[in-house]
Amino acid sequence: xxxxxxxxxxxxxxxxxxxxxxxxxxxxxxxxxxxxxxxxxxxxxxxxxxxxxxxxxxxxxxxxxxxxxxxxxxxxxxxxxxxxxxxxxxxxxxxxxxxxxxxxxxxxxxxxxxxxxxxxxxxxxxxxxxxxxxxxxxxxxxxxxxxxxxxxxxxxxxxxxxxxxxxxxxxxxxxxxxxxxxxxxxxxxxxxxxxxxxxxxxxxxxxxxxxxxxxxxxxxxxxxxxxxxxxxxxxxxxxxxxxxxxxxxxxxxxxxxxxxxxxxxxxxxxxxxxxxxxxxxxxxxxxxxxxxxxxxxxxxxxxxxxxxxxxxxxxxxxxxxxxxxxxxxxxxxxxxxxxxxxxxxxxxxxxxxxxxxxxxxxxxxxxxxxxxxxxxxxxxxxxxxxxxxxxxxxxxxxxxxxxxxxxxxxxxxxxxxxxxxxxxxxxxxxxxxxxxxxxxxxxxxxxxxxxxxxxxxxxxxxxxxxxxxxxxxxxxxxxxxxxxxxx
Amino acid sequence: xxxxxxxxxxxxxxxxxxxxxxxxxxxxxxxxxxxxxxxxxxxxxxxxxxxxxxxxxxxxxxxxxxxxxxxxxxxxxxxxxxxxxxxxxxxxxxxxxxxxxxxxxxxxxxxxxxxxxxxxxxxxxxxxxxxxxxxxxxxxxxxxxxxxxxxxxxxxxxxxxxxxxxxxxxxxxxxxxxxxxxxxxxxxxxxxxxxxxxxxxxxxxxxxxxxxxxxxxxxxxxxxxxxxxxxxxxxxxxxxxxxxxxxxxxxxxxxxxxxxxxxxxxxxxxxxxxxxxxxxxxxxxxxxxxxxxxxxxxxxxxxxxxxxxxxxxxxxxxxxxxxxxxxxxxxxxxxxxxxxxxxxxxxxxxx
Numbered sequence: 142x143x144x145x146x147x148x149x150x151x152x153x154x155x156x157x158x159x160x161x162x163x164x165x166x167x168x169x170x171x172x173x174x175x176x177x178x179x180x181x182x183x184x185x186x187x188x189x190x191x192x193x194x195x196x197x198x199x200x201x202x203x204x205x206x207x208x209x210x211x212x213x214x215x216x217x218x219x220x221x222x223x224x225x226x227x228x229x230x231x232x233x234x235x236x237x238x239x240x241x242x243x244x245x246x247x248x249x250x251x252x253x254x255x256x257x258x259x260x261x262x263x264x265x266x267x268x269x270x271x272x273x274x275x276x277x278x279x280x281x282x283x284x285x286x287x288x289x290x291x292x293x294x295x296x297x298x299x300x301x302x303x304x305x306x307x308x309x310x311x312x313x314x315x316x317x318x319x320x321x322x323x324x325x326x327x328x329x330x331x332x333x334x335x336x337x338x339x340x341x342x343x344x345x346x347x348x349x350x351x352x353x354x355x356x357x358x359x360x361x362x363x364x365x366x367x368x369x370x371x372x373x374x375x376x377x378x379x380x381x382x383x384x385x386x387x388x389x390x391x392x393x394x395x396x397x398x399x400x401x402x403x404x405x406x407x408x409x410x411x412x413x414x415x416x417x418x419x420x421x422x423x424x425x426x427x428x429x430x431x432x433x434x435x436x437x438x439x440x441x442x443x444x445x446x447x448x449x450x451x452x453x454x455x456x457x458x459x460x461x462x463x464x465x466x467x468x469x470x471x472x473x474x475x476x477x478x479x480x481x482x483x484x485x486x487x488x489x490x491x492x493x494x495x496x497x498x499x500x501x502x503x504x505x506x507x508x509x510x511x512x513x514x515x516x517x518x519x520x521x522x523x524x525x526x527x528x529x530x531x532x533x534x535x536x537x538x539x540x541x542x543x544x545x546x547x548x549x550x551x552x553x554x555x556x557x558x559x560x561x562x563x564x565x566x567x568x569x570x571x572x573x574x575x576x577x578x579x580x581x582x583x584x585x586x587x588x589x590x591x592x593x594x595x596x597x598x599x600x601x602x603x604x605x606x607x608x609x610x611x612x613x614x615x616x617x618x619x620x621x622x623x624x625x626x627x628x
Numbered sequence: 629x630x631x632x633x634x635x636x637x638x639x640x641x642x643x644x645x646x647x648x649x650x651x652x653x654x655x656x657x658x659x660x661x662x663x664x665x666x667x668x669x670x671x672x673x674x675x676x677x678x679x680x681x682x683x684x685x686x687x688x689x690x691x692x693x694x695x696x697x698x699x700x701x702x703x704x705x706x707x708x709x710x711x712x713x714x715x716x717x718x719x720x721x722x723x724x725x726x727x728x729x730x731x732x733x734x735x736x737x738x739x740x741x742x743x744x745x746x747x748x749x750x751x752x753x754x755x756x757x758x759x760x761x762x763x764x765x766x767x768x769x770x771x772x773x774x775x776x777x778x779x780x781x782x783x784x785x786x787x788x789x790x791x792x793x794x795x796x797x798x799x800x801x802x803x804x805x806x807x808x809x810x811x812x813x814x815x816x817x818x819x820x821x822x823x824x825x826x827x828x829x830x831x832x833x834x835x836x837x838x839x840x841x842x843x844x845x846x847x848x849x850x851x852x853x854x855x856x857x858x859x860x861x862x863x864x865x866x867x868x869x870x871x872x873x874x875x876x877x878x879x880x881x882x883x884x885x886x887x888x889x890x891x892x893x894x895x896x897x898x899x900x901x902x903x904x905x906x907x908x909x910x911x912x913x914x915x916x917x918x919x920x921x922x923x924x925x926x927x928x929x930x931x932x933x934x935x936x937x938x939x940x941x942x943x944x945x946x947x948x949x950x951x952x953x954x955x956x957x958x959x960x961x962x963x964x965x966x967x968x969x970x971x972x973x974x975x976x977x978x979x
Contacts, residue, residue: 328918332956332957333779429843430846553763581755581967
């Protein structure tokens, strides 16, 4: 098939979309050139802005007929370049599909269009005493469609699960523009369950336009413990001991001493500046439950040699404890013009070893590294500080990032815990999976999308690509979406 | 593992179909058995660190061995996999994953799929593959591991699985209420929308049983609240026996259903429904679980009538024993072929 020119694609899209539903001039497509990973940019051939579910199907059929790639996009808050446009492709911007179709207390579910914002679901469910549990840090902006594409998490996933665990049914379209449905209103559906494949497939298997999510009863109370430790190993040990004691905290976060100092200078949360590490342990539920859990957690923390424990006794204090953790990334931006934000998960028991190894690796490369973790689920976000104007330093920072991902894999972990592969970690996919495993994933992709039109070039590296590693580059201390809290 | 690979490669070369088998404890479920039996017997728990909340075991490991070890450390599989034959042959880890079934706690604790973190498998090309891992947060590549949950041997042989485990709740209590079905369903919908430690429910012949699990204080508070609705606490041992009988399908209802089904008097149906579905107008003996999302119907009503009523409620129905699986969708077929281009696992066991 010959490659259709821009004018032909635009004309074909205009026939199925409203008058303002197609963008193609360089000034109007500019906002779509990247997602939250701003180091990777590409101008799309055109941007399609459907307003209805049927129009999404029509756009897909047009693109399928013309052999044009399609990159679905929600709010563009992703951190791995999953929504980066394709040079010859149409960016399918789904933010206009933003209707909440149903919120039902009896079945504890909500059915919403893909462009509905994560937080808007919980807001709509609040009058019923319910909420949508997964809370990625970008939840005021990110869409449920994007959450499904990335299998988004949040600070509460140890207790409440990821997007996958909170989604019942997906409706949408295949690459060819045919109706597709995954899961059911019931808790299971007949035959091979394709829903877990579609969740987290980064827009490569289908385009989801309607999501039925499970809602949970809103906890009546939340309280947070701020615990200080004189040694990193003690903090890591405390994480294992809490879980080992049979406690599943609603949130369990850790910052090392350098990170704590940077965060404290930024928000004045009241962190202990003498601590080698601090833990934030949250409990939520009924007042009775929370009281009991806070007591049990405090006991374990004391046994693990913490030097200070403060339990929040007001919502204002709880939010203050969290403020430093939530501002860890922008706070780091004040310290260094550039940083790489890594995202890896390791088994919890290796936390202390991982931290010591990162410190050694950073010293060997002559760089500084700050550490913030979702300690409860072993998800690390080391921040490598460097100056991109110094070519040698940039190269060393990238090498350190590679070292860290390889260490995570060596400890039995994974190259991405929550940011996704996108374009950023194509290289690292080669480290984690064998040729046969990647070939199996490619065969799955072909089963859904034989022509390879949905988000080509993401997630699955070509063999030629398998010499590179991924990294997130933040330039000049500037974050994409600086208004959002970062985890 | 090498035996499995060799058997699959031989089968692919000779056009033979393979029926993957562990303890055959779920022999009566699923579609017809075809092909040569491929026994998965390699056994052993390969990794278990209680503080990681994960256990990894070879596919042939007896489920009983896994549950016994977890119990010694105060942990368990949250989804309560049914044990449809007596221990020690009550099922293997591989069979449990392949069947994807769950017991009474499923409505609160999630499904087997939700707790599956990683697998090692051999596909229809005889390739040994590993997907997922042992960590909860993992978004590297497609989530292939979870596709194996409930795959009934149709896309490959599971050789090892890593599952998330949970700490046993500090407190547990069961109450029973005298309620007709519709009132029980409405009551459950209401309670499940409140922050109560509701873990399981069952309604049968005018009695609703509700299990609470959680922090001591939370269970005590909920007990007091539910008692005001006429709930009568059941002694711990009696309640344990009741929920186990339900989970393993050897309680009064299932025992009777097995006899009726075998005698040809009635058939046992499993109905999967949106949780808030009101009582269905179908004749027969109905047992309601999962706050209404899973219902068991022992009936002599014609299959068309059962299917029609369930479909109208946006659910689906299947005969529990002697089931003929519905035809897979084109997409499901394409996915199967992506794993198994030679049709080695085309045994139609998939439900």
